[in-house]
Amino acid sequence: MTTCIYDTAWLAMVTKEEEGQIRWLFPDSFKAILESQSLDGGFGSRTSDVDAIMNTMAALLALSKHGHNPSVAGCPPVANLQERIAQGGAFLQNVLLSWDILSTDHVGFEILIPCLIDLLYNDGVDVRAFPGYENLIRLNQRKLARFRPEMLYMPRQTTLLHSLEAFSGKINFDAVAHHLTGGAMLNSPSSTAAYLINSSKWDAEAEAYLRYVAEKGRGLVPSAFPITLFEISWCLSTLLESGFTVQQLGEKPIQQLSDFVVKNLKENGGVCGFAPGVLPDADDTAKCIFLLNCIGQRTDCDRMIEVFEDKSHFKTYDLEVTDSFSANCNVLKAMLVAEDAARHLPQICKVLRYLCQIWHDGQLNDKWNLRPQYSMMLLTEALVHVLKRWDQGDLNEIPVELMAEQGILSVLSDILDGLLRTQSLEDGGWGGSAEVTGYALLALKRLASLPWSLECGDKVDLAIDLATVYLQTREGEWTTPQENWIEKVSYGSRLLSLTYAVAAL
Template identity: 35%
Template sequence: MSSTILIQCASDLIQKIASEIKSEYGMCSMAPSIYDTAWLAMVEKNTDQGPQWLFPECFEYLLELQNADGGWDPLEQATRTAKYPANIWLPDCIIHSLAAFLALCRHIRRAMREGGNIPGDSIARMFRAKQFLDVKLHAWKLDGTTHFGYELLVPVLLRLLGDEGVTFDFPEKEALLEKYKKSSDIDLSWLYSGPCKVPLFCLEGFLEKIDFTRLEHLVTTAGIAASPASAAAYLIYSPKWNDKCEAYLRHAISHGQGKRTGAVAGILTALLENGFTADNLGRDQVNSILEIIHSKLEDGVTGATEAFFPDADDTSRAITILNMHDYKISPAAMAEKFEVDQCFETFDTRIPNRVKSVSVNGNVLNSLLHAPDPSAFSPQIEKIARFICGRWRTDGKFEDHWNLSEYYGLMHMAQSLVRVLILWDKGGLPSIPDDFVQSIIPSCLREVTTRILQQQHPDGAWGDIHSMEETAYSIIALANLGSHAALGDDSSPIELAIARGKQFLLGNWQLGVKPDRIWTGKILHGISYIQDAYVLAALKVSCANLAGKRRQNKN
């Protein structure tokens, strides 16, 4: 792919984002979710003709996507040559299938009671869904399940299906219900007095504990907690209709679930750090996005959306991209809110699970290195660098909280630690010990380089599913690792791996293609704009075009 085409693709992507971010609902590029669609399919609205399904098209979508084996599987495991690990795939298809099966049961029950139209094979569909779920639930092991809130969502769906006369028994059921008992035994009175700004909060996971008559104040242009399923649950169980909630769901159906400034800052940073310029992307478009990102900073911090509490990840991304364009934003407020003894935590004390993430700390480290005076934050820079090095393991998979791919964390590790070396080389971090910068960090990064090189597949891809997005992460990581002389003299293995990875991307990617579902949440999801940005960055990047001490060509 020529440089001209790459630049045009990147410019088109930024143009879409610049347009969408100005809308009431923000940027929308998440892949469709069967789980959310199932909840929307169960929303009824009272009309002059009696209760009517609000989103009949959602039920049609569920019917269309039910597999021949009876289940619903957005990961498309059965047709994949390279498959997701069982501990990832099983809970994902179980959560989707339970929700879709519940919607199927409710639609059939109402149609049979009121004489409405139902598919001729409805009963057969129900039997197949039940059989599919019996098999998958029997095979499911709770250990290794990473889906957020599964211990709430699955028991609630099982109970609701029980109300429809459908029951399940499986080996892990007792342990799951015990987890549900512990997880649901929390004080939710705060919901009745203020906004719900908890990321990944699942209103539908607390149906038995919530008084829906007292939740109207929670509804914003982002629904409730920016979750279509939670917004749908509110409309289903609240005695009072909410037009704003309905409008949010209609927008989610037509445009996808919204994401705001956090994702945008990351997209822009990925492109501009890896070879694209503001002129390539459209300077006016870039400036308009930067102004919006800047406007979302409140007291020096920001969150993924206005509906959420601030977090270190989105704050650090915003600070980095703004300071790359001379906004001179101090990271002091971020440090005050999120710094703890050994690192930075993702959330502040208002979130029970504050999360210590390598990728988040990599982004924070990057923002500190882009501060107007990085040396003023030398203690924090050293702290995070030691934390990241300490999390590196040569004998196991490198795990991160927000993304299934170990290469996501390795990319952030490589980018941030190489920048520490670069700034230290320039005398910008004089208080950080020599042995740490000259020995420990390079040793760690050399091991990371070896790991990434060894795990490339013969087709040039990386990851269990030969993912385009994971391959992009790996290429960007290798380009950063290959850009600094402290990591070795022979860059040819890195250059060869990058070339093979780019060839894989060129043979499989096109702008707007269905994204890989590697981002964690209630269910696995993919975000097309993020995948496109990282792939474009990977195709553009090279060891030579990154800042820092470059290898000298011996020729």
Template identity: 25%
Template sequence: MSVHTLNGDIDGAVADLIAGLEAEPHGQVAPSVYETARLVSLSPWLGGHAERIAFLLQTQRADGGWGPPQGYALVPTLSATDALLATLRSTGPRAHRDHVAARLAPAVARSLQALTTWLRADLLVPDTPGADLIVPSLVAGINQHLARLEHLAVPCLEPWYGGRLGLPTGMDDGRLVRVRQAVAAGVDLPGKLVHFLEVLGPAARAAGIRPAGPGTVGASPAATAAWIGNNESGSSSNQALAHLATVAGGGPVPCPLPITVFEAAWVVSGLARAGIRVEVPPRIVESLRAALNPLGTPTGPGLPADSDTTAVALCALGHLGQPVDPGPLWAYETADGFCTWPGEDGWSVTTNAHVLDAFGQHVSSGVDPEPRYMAAIDRLTVALQERQQPDGQWRDRWHASPYYATMCCALALQDFGRGPTPVDAVARAVDWVLSTQRADGSWGRWDGTAEETAYALQVLLAARPRADEVQAAARRGYAYLCETAGREPAPPLWYGKELYRPLAIVRAAVLAALHLVRQRHDITAATVTTTAPKPRQAASKPVIRDA
């Protein structure tokens, strides 16, 4: 932990944050229950195995589940349950097996009870990426374990001998079966599905898949482990194994990883948009430029390009005085706006807000744009307003909190929306934010968090910074951030295979909000604790600690 006095050293906190982008080359992401559990099942021989099991036991909730509230708990709970069952069934001599069972069986019994209760209650499964592949795959794996559970003779698991879990209402295994059959038949796996390679079982031998960048498959430790487990030794396998050992040697693992471009783009653009002077090392600038190609840029090695990361990377380069023509974004244009990637199921308001940012920044730079840029800005202005909720908020498919989506849309419309109506949309967003502040000064979907409070403050301070009610709300939010940032229990809110927490990006959002409040309200200095990695030489391992 590093403590900075905001009176004069918020710049120091920013400098530490930027230094961390170089010091941690894979990115900074909190540990993942889902991904850690997949390694327990797929790679028990990998260093850090005991630590991964300990992590699962330590993070189990009192109700038997894992992860965030509501349906977001299903994927991590299924993954952890399957992993612990696999460990119970794979232990060696009877004495050792009894020792392991004494530690793991009570946790498994609680998780099976939780899963049985949820699935009977028609649990609503959120639209997290790959859920229709991951959930059927894990349920089938758990059912295979339950069919053989009786051989363990563990009393607390007797209620589940020979039992079976069902799938959530409205979900079947049809897509998983089709994908496995297609890959087994030699059909190349689409790039975005490589991230979920672990669901394919033996079909993970898919031809044509090769590690990317530092040795990752699909920017996922689980996908990398699945690929290693189904390939003969060779230079590619050795590269992937070395990468996995680096990532997983300490035990729990994050996902996605690497997130090189995504992290740098969001950190730089978020800080710069708030008016913070950002001194970025040339290597980071060059990495952003180098990642761009005719289809844009991916989140990091092992993933396909997407318009969301492309748009934010373009904005970051623009803020750094290195503008790049946003032409690659046209590859994602649809009749309704811009897709995150071709064939996307659904429409993302935050992706389209970021595209509006990129086009708006390009037009504002003084370059004489093609007419279609102006036409796209007009279309996006209308499309975002049409998707605003009646109470003034926005919701999105890439983040669990409406405060993130509302910030993205409100700032894009405030800065680059065309016509008179964006003013009204932003005003409604401000009213919603004001109406949902908690008594302790925070904002949050489930509980107040520093991350969501930072997003809420940015909405208020972009639109009506001098209004009396905004000033009062901003002061309360500022006090909450100074008291809790870096110390509060920090839930994951970003959509991945399960919800995850990109640590550097969240810290950047908090610092941006603190800076805005101080600049626009002349707030007396306070002390805030921020979690930031100390720069070090040639870091070989990503930061995966929670913040």
């Protein structure tokens, strides 16, 4: 996972008293923030408006804290600090003026940005005057309508632990210490840093976690670490589904990795999160189940269904406000590779209705990936799986309306048309990205396996050939991460970029 200024800025605000003197604990993080400021005043990457806003807000807060605390040792003074803050504030105001809040899906933004606005205001930086402020506050109130501080003090984990910085000054941070796993708060550097900043007692385990993550990036940190189950399940399942065999990937490493996945599923009663000890979610659980079934280790979906099934779809987490299109695609795929898929027919039909309706409503905005080609790829894979199981006689009782005009065949036809229309005429790729082209090419190859695609077979074959050449001639870009993925801010992954490029060929 690529590093980000947002989380790095929270580390830059951590202080520790050592030998009677208070020191900034992560001077390299503060240096990284300064080096990330652009000539226009903004900080860090800006793949989307919310990235520019959150990176810049957190950086401004860190600069302001350093400016207001000159007696704290560990970082050399910055001569033009106030000028940098003024430039960052001006940049931020310009972005906020045009920010489309209602189309933003990044993790926890509706609780994080209001908190940052308040913290900046308390530090003398007022950025509240922008058109979407009232909409933002309404989203914040909706998100926290059922929130009580006591929810964080209980033994059970909640997704809010990943964003404890949003509750600075609002909760008793000493009362959440029991949630530390490996020194981290739900594997979030910024949340863990906020815990250290706000706790009355120093936590050596949390410090060790942050030091380890910061040293790996020379002060820069990602939005989540570690993410082992996510990386294993996404990469291996993608390669295996695309046609790679266990023998090609290596029987011994596959066995070791699958044992790790099985161990985590068993320890959590059949569900898992993106890493050991992290709150389980439907997305990672589904990917792990799918992976194990791909390598012949029969794994059922019963617990996944029990924990995550909702009225009209599957929820990724408890108390989520925005549902996930891609997570439901992965849940559907997991149920389809189960040994007795027909046993889950009610749930399969439920997810099919949800996915087809979202598609026809034109609401293909996923909460975990910015690129529509990713959702199109997953939806294609899931629907082609349904057709194959139906053709084998396993799912004969799927209602006709889910197969015909507004159902599977209609959606697949739309996806094919959309992919062919959006392919670049100049280079044969999508989005100028090897990873995104990998998404699209994987979808096209699935679509090409269907008999009805023969009507436009020549166009499909040409599109596949052009996309293949695009990837083959850009092998050097396969491990260049692009920020297609969504966390608190957008991020990229060398592993995922390489996986999708290789799997597509």
